[in-house]
Amino acid sequence: MGGAAAAAVALLAATRRRPAAPPLAFLLPRVARAGLHEAAAPAAEEEKGRTRRRRRRSSSSRLLGPDIPDTWDPPLRAAARPPPPSGAGVDYESTATIIDGKSVAEDIRFQIAEEVRQMKNAVGHAPGLAVVLVGDRRDSESYVRYKIKGCEEVGIKSLLAELPGNCTEDVVVDSVSRFNEDPSVHGILVQLPLPQHMDEERILSAISLEKDVDGFHPLNVGNLALRSRKPLFVPCAAKACLELLLQSGIELMGKHVTVIGRSKVVGLPTSLLLQRHHATVSIIHAFTTNPEEITRQSDIVISAAGVANLVRGSWLKKGAVVIDVGTNPIEDPTSDYGYRLTGDVCFEEAVKVASAITPVPGGVGPVTIAMLLANTLDSAKLAYGLATESHEL
């Protein structure tokens, strides 16, 4: 086992021994229990017919998922299913398709740039995004640079408030309030994590609902969780994961997806979006006792734990699809900024087991930024009366 992977496993083990102070701040209960899946995958033809019938009476939304009511079928249908593929006899010679996040992001930005041009022609204004950066974490500074560069590429106006790490919470709230009142600002993003002494909840709740392009407002999270409702904004990284899966033509309905991590930035919203797409979702976190066993049963694994090399090749079922949301800075004196990014997944191992995988860098990251631009555009459209609800890419 490599040093980083050993450290990651030791970290997880240590977390279990000391439940009072988890180093991975994951807070939600485990879901996915046996028994529920029996009704989830009836005979394929029958399901297709039923889906068509249901689609006729209910609306469907690309990113928020097809709106199909739940009907439970008798478990005997399960007998008609083919046996699940076995993880045994793994063929270590094969190589997964690398999902190219950079090119997906480029296509999205191209589409956004066109819509921004149309908006400028129609109302004489461009969308505006305000970013609040507190402190001088090198990784946060890079992410903010990417966001501002993304804005420039599509014609979105960007504003940056850079505040010192030792400023008071009130100074940050004041900065957010000024952006709330600025009509040229349609999206406000407070870069996380904030310095330890600050109350994140208080600062994030200062962002007005209609400018919450990160989708962290409790009303946006609640509306994402309730299938009969539509949130104004969905968190960018969750949208990016779904976009990459949908564009890669990967079926989600009835599939077992494991999400590693339950943060409000990635894990939680991604698991909610997947359920809206009728996937069977397991969420695993620092207190899960058998993470490898759960991921090994999964058709799709989405990792957002923030632990480098946590997911080994042995954690995956042959042919699984792997989406790596981890962006873990690793010290690297040879790199320009003194660090480089690595994912949660041990790529060299996973690429031999998976059927498709996102790399880090060049996977989920660039699509996340593109989704932030999309949310900002949506917000501006709503503000200028150009749309009644947010568009779906």
Ligand SMILES: Nc1nc(=O)c2c([nH]1)NC[C@@H]1CN(c3ccc(C(=O)N[C@@H](CCC(=O)O)C(=O)O)cc3)C=[N+]21
């Ligand atoms: N309020 C808030 N909203 C966020 O969405 C948010 C946040 N705080 N805090 C931190 C995380 C992390 N995050 C990333 C976005 C893009 C890349 C990205 O573009 N990465 C590139 C560049 C990699 C490189 O530097 O080499 C890539 O993966 O190819 C990475 C990480 C957004 N986050």
